[in-house]
Amino acid sequence: MSTRFIAMYATLASRDVDCCLIPESHFYLEGPGGLYEYIARCLKHNDHMVIIIAEGVGQELLSGSFGSDKQNASGNKLLQDIGLWLSQRIKNGNICRSEA
Incomplete structure (x- = not known):
């Protein structure tokens, strides 16, 4: 079972996932409709x-920040x-503290 299904089933099973x-x-993180705006609204x-x-x-968000060419033994x-x-x-x- 892939991680997306595990995450989605965990979300459906819980009544507290936002x-x-x-x-x-x-x-996307910033701007209208972005994740940060949604987080601010939920926290408010x-x-x-x-x-x-x-x-x-979000691997594309991290690729510029860290070395993304690493591989495991396989x-x-x-x-x-x-x-x-x-x-x-x-x-x-x-x-x-953002406005939401």
């Missing part, structure tokens, strides 16, 4: 937010951890 990010559905109304992130999401491309990167961007960007 956002599910999968590799097949591209998203709920004081918390749960984001499910499937493996492989020769498969190593996927970078966008969860930590996104968490730091949210914390450092004062997303909860």
Whole structure:
């Protein structure tokens, strides 16, 4: 079973997930309708937010920041951890203080 199905089923099984990010559905961070705006709106109304992130999401966002040519022993491309990167961007960007 691929990570997108695991993420989607976990989202459906939980009643507290606000956002599910999968590799097949591209998203943008900033601007009207962006992820940051959605996060700010959720935090304003709920004081918390749960984001499910499937493996492989947002690799294009990280490719400029980190070495993306690394491979594992089998020769498969190593996927970078966008969860930590996104968490730091949210914390450092004062997303909860944005206007939503």
